[in-house]
Amino acid sequence: QAQVVESGGGLVQAGDSLRLSCTASGFTFSTYGTGWFRQAPGKEREFVAYTTWNGGLTDFADSVKGRFTISRDNAKNTMFLHMNSLKPEDTAVYYCAADPRLGYKNYRMYTYRGQGTQVTVSS
Numbered sequence: 605q606a607q608v609v610e611s612g613g614g615l616v617q618a619g620d621s622l623r624l625s626c627t628a629s630g631f632t633f634s635t636y637g638t639g640w641f642r643q644a645p646g647k648e649r650e651f652v653a654y655t656t657w658n659g660g661l662t663d664f665a666d667s668v669k670g671r672f673t674i675s676r677d678n679a680k681n682t683m684f685l686h687m688n689s690l691k692p693e694d695t696a697v698y699y700c701a702a703d704p705r706l707g708y709k710n711y712r713m714y715t716y717r718g719q720g721t722q723v724t725v726s727s
Contacts (some may be wrong), residue, residue, distance in 0.1 A: 606630030606716060610700050613721030616690055624685040624721060626700030631716065634678035636703040640685045641711045642696035643720075649699070651709040653685060663708070668694075690725045697722050 612624040626638065637656045643649040653674040654663045662674050671690075676683040683700060698721050701714035711717065 608700050608702055608716045608718040610698060610718045610721040613698060613723045615724045615726065618691055618725055618727050620690050620725070621686070621688045622690060622723060624687070624698055624700075624723070626683040626685075626718060628681040628683075628702060628716065631702075633681040633702060636715075637708055638676065638683045638700065638702045639704060639708055639711075639714065640674065640683075641699045641701065642694075642723075643699070644693075644696040647696075649711050651711070652698070654704075654708045655683070687723070690723075692725045692727045695723060695725050 607630055608626050608628045610626050616622055635657055639654040640652040641649050642652050652665050652668055653672055655674045659676055671688050673686045699718050701717045703715035705713050707713050
């Protein structure tokens with residue numbers, strides 16, 4: 605069964621760092637662009653970060669630029685979101701997705717979408 609599964613979420617304090625992982629199985633992960641999204645309580649899901657299949661191109665939401673980085677290890681079918689200088693407003697469920705088809709900032713365009721991992725940042 606083709607799927608992506610997020611891990612690494614948790615409760616941290618403002619200013620801390622956290623690394624999320626997204627592990628894929630059942631499809632050729634290394635050929636697809638992949639992205640991260642998040643959804644805070646009462647808000648719509650929003651784009652966080654994107655990387656092409658080889659990491660040659662990355663993009664970030666303005667709210668996380670300079671604090672978050674994205675990377676991937678195709679040999680391990682895994683993508684990472686490195687989050688630094690976390691803020692309470694980063695609190696959300698974080699989702700990973702693969703194969704954006706049309707428009708990598710639109711979560712619904714992705715073929716493979718995970719169930720999410722909770723990140724909570726206390727002040």
